[in-house]
Amino acid sequence: MDKEMQNSSLRIEHGPEGSAGGGISKYLDDDGRQKRTGTWITASAHIITAVIGSGVLSLAWAIAQLGWVVGPLVLVVFSFITFFTSTLLADSYRSPDPVTGNRNYTYMDAVRAHLGGRKVQLCGLAQYVNLIGITIGYTITASISMVAVRRSNCFHKHGHAVKCQTSNNPYMIIFACIQIMLSQIPNFHRLSWLSILAAVMSFAYASIGLGLSLAKVIGGAHARTSLTGVTVGVDVSAEQKVWRTFQALGDIAFAYAYSTVLIEIQASQLCSIFSKLLELSLNTSSTILDTRYCI
Template sequence: MEMEKQKDRERMDMVDDDGRIRTGTVWTATTHAITAVIGSGVLALPWSVAQMGWILGPLALIGCAYVTYFTAVLLTDCYRTPDPVHGKRNHTYMDVVRSTLAPKDVIICGIAQYIMLWGTMIGYTITTATSIMAVVRTNCYHYKGHDAKCNTSGTLYMVLFGIVEIVLSQLPNLEKITLISVIAAIMSFAYSFIGLALGATKFASHGSPRGTILGVHIGADGVSASTKVWHSLQALGNIAFAYTYSMLLIEIQDTLKSPPPENKTMKRASLYGIGVTTIFYVSIGCIGYAAFGNDAPGNLLTGFYEPFWLVDLGNIAVVIHLVGAYQVYCQPIYAKYETWLSNKWPESPFFHKVYKLPFPFSKGKSLNFTMCKLVVRTLFVVLTTLISLMLPFFNAVLGLLGSVAFWPLTVYYPVTMYIAQANIKRGETRWWGLQVLNAGALIISLLAAVGSVADMAQRLKHVTMFKTEL
């Protein structure tokens, strides 16, 4: 009896000021940070380095890492408002915006977030098809020889992927199932390490690093001056996309126990997480570039054919990761528009009548859904798949996503919220320094967006709609 009372007292000591029990530490937060940052964007890093060369490429990787870490440090102090240690908790990124900035900023930030989420779904659809095509082509070359005609189309694979996501989108609260995140994390590390190992092996096979100081040459590598410019700008967007982190930082910080203060713990976790990720990214980007030189593929894993079983494992890991990750990104969009629609038409059976579909061989368990959930979610996935079929450009889509998210979500809002939180006056030295960072990030984002859109426009002249080939 005494032991139970002791456990109750310990449990009460763990309850925070908002009634929740938090057990997160610097190490769990570091793990979450690494998992949040490392994703399919890592596969484009060797190509990105190749566009800029041995000096600007690594500098861009390190520069984006530093900016991401610096703004993450600013954002950690905004978890509680108005005081970073004793203020009211903000459980999400949007809660911080709502607590510190004007209502118009909440709307703009929400639009940027949802564009990023939807764009990532499009990118995941394209990446999945690319990885499946790579598996088919690798096996074809292995069994028929490298002189065989092994071109394959990804149109069918995009459609099949869309069908799978339609089915999964009907499941409730999929983004909250821990198993999905665990599998996604394991798969992202698996294909990243496989890509790193394959690149290191290829680099070792020819003994000396390939590549040039300025990257892809105009004319010599079959590219025009304009293409070189667009690809270099697009590469910046790819690198920015690979470091996407700020959107999830507040949610990770909300899991931390205190004392010590959450902002202090989260700053350490961000340092460790982004530090490890940067070492990993620089290794993959530079080793991949050293292995392939200026011919680095847009997706690292598509550049290898042997050992075919290891290449296949890497690409299959990408597919498994993205099947679950797609749902993590689309569920917040579903929740937002379904809540808005149900509030707008509170009496409509289309939005409120719940249908139950019993699961076979299970007692009392059923899939609950509304017609809105069945119809609108299906149409949303179909629309996403159609756009992916029309824009089957892995690197261009990643570059555009990075440019859309980098300035507003990674730099502008963390900087602006920190200025409001810390009460930094206009004209102070700190204010000017933060504004210079803000303006520089805006310029980079705009240039990256222009490069990605220009590359898409060029490629659309030479592709057939709804026909994706590798």
């Protein structure tokens, strides 16, 4: 009896042809899960949505610190690093064989399959620390953005002579409470329209920033720029220059980070040649992101 159950399990895990007579393969993949429907287009959209987050808001400041020579060069370098490491990660989706091996559905599963031991615990710790840091970062960014809107309305109503000081703390609490409420939604990962909305919103506020910059240039306002970034002794001190340079490098690196969700994106793909399909998605998304960031 146990042997029959084992053989049945193997047919579902490694080959849908064994269950074709019952019509299971029409609705299930080779691992027994629901048939995947993702394409390289949806993968590219998810990657772009994951990358164009709050990190894009600080890119203009980062380029201003590094200058017109180092700034775009750093963008290209981090783009290449992200693309290269992502292709390596794509090959880790199945193990031990990249085509016929068992699937790794999460980043943690890939680490467990290829490294194992204490490295899995270290990976889990790193992921949770990263998640906490991102959560704090988005909470602060959201509160700063809401305060900026509140101050802008105050200036329009009372004039720039008024200080219009507003505390960030109430807006942090409001944003955190909204996040806690939304996190209670069951099957949150099945809200496909949410990814579309996130992509539209990401492009929207990036376009708003671009539009404001163009409006300022067209209006005749000219901000002093430099090939080497902010000038020591004029704009900042030597210590501030070093600190801002490292901060700018961190902001640009943060703008390209999506490794923690790449495996999940790959797990949604329909094609059997997963690494090749994802490489096409990476090429497409990297080209779009680099163009968008440089603009």
